[in-house]
Amino acid sequence: MDLSYSKGYEDLRAEVRGFLAERWSPAEDRDTIRAFRLDSIAAGYLYRSIPARYGGAEQEADPVAAQVISEEFARASAPGEVQGISTEMLIPTILERGEEWQKQMFVTPTLMGDMVWCQGYSEPGAGSDLASLRTTAELDGDHWVINGQKVWTTGGHLADKMFLLARTEPEAPKHHGISYLLLDMDQPGVEVRPLKQITGTAEFNEVFFTNARTPADWIVGERGEGWSVSRSLLRHERLMVGNPARSDALFRSMKKLVSTITIDGRPAIESPEVQQRLVQLEGWLETQRCSGYYQSTKELKGESTGTLGLTNKLNNSNFAQRIAELVIDLIGADSLLAPNPESGKRPGNERWMNQYMGSLGIAIAGGTSNIQRNIIAERGLGLPRDPLISDDRS
Secondary structure, X not given: OOOOOOHHHHHHHHHHHHHHHHHOOOOOOHHHHHHHHHHHHHOOOOOOOOOHHHOOOOOOOOHHHHHHHHHHHHHOOOOOOOOOHHHHHHHHHHHHHOOHHHHHHHHHHXXXXXXXXXXXXXXXXXXXXXXXXXXXXXXXXXXXXXXXXEOOOOOOOOOOEEEEEEEOOOOOOOOOOEEEEEEEOOOOOEEEEEEOOOOOOOOEEEEEEEEEEEEOOOEEOOOOEHHHHHHHHHHHHHHXXXXXXXXHHHHHHHHHHHHHOEEOOEEHHHOHHHHHHHXXXXXXXXXXXXXXXXXXXXXXXXXXXXXXHXXXXXXXXXXXXXXXXXXXXXXXXXXXXXXOOOOOOOOOOOHHHHHHHHHHHOOOOOOOXXXXXXXXXHHHOOOOOOOOOOOOOO
């Protein structure tokens, strides 16, 4: 398999490097970063798949070109597309299932990071079995009135808005009667309670709704079709979590760490055991990369990726855990420390404790690893459903 780039793509690489050399210098100023992103969109480098009328570059689909651009932006430490739930989950769903006015209103400010969203899916009794959700929305004139609770809401304390699932037809069957609503977080009927984590941070939240209100037309898809819309979003979430570029960045960061650590007075990178584990990790990474190229080729041809497409999220979760295991072994006592965000100091090796904790959390986010294994077995390989799992499992 030849994974080298053709001359056309290497010419593109040179073009992007020239653009970055001319337009980008490290900056923390929000306005400078915003202006650079706008220049990058105008040049066709960021948000390539988003139509221009919604703030994107409107380029033809070309995953190889996108990869070249991503590599060069990373090399220059230049700000790329805004990452996270807002742009990688909500925006593809709005573009796929939303009304034209919703695209006009929500897409551009979200792409630029001016509008931040959180996700209202999980509830205390509705996690993997999401269809058991109990949050309700009743139509009162030209507004939905929402009551209930969500949990594990990432960034809920920082978000401007939420996309959520609520039961709008209580008498309908379990997977029906659910609607996909958009909600303004800044209102009296929404209470956000941060959940303190073992690391001392609080990025997750409980969110309580007490007669919270949202306009009747802030609904994506038809009333009662939220389950169908949510399946689209969950696909985007698993693509986000399973993106091999995340594994690549994590591996590069870990290699830098290994080059600075010593074992028995010698660089850790010279240890045969460490070298063996690095080779194994790089093998996993290259497998993910080749799988991604293959899947992109299939999709460009309009063909299904089959069972392979179901494995991305699980593979990425496993890879993050293997990275964490090696790092914890190498940094020893430093792994018992956690970054102190209030110290004002740049974190050292202790930042890897967050990566370790995150590697455990990523096995839950977007569908637990065990649920992913069941999906691969049942939908991908055609194996019978586990008799211990109810037939109404989401």
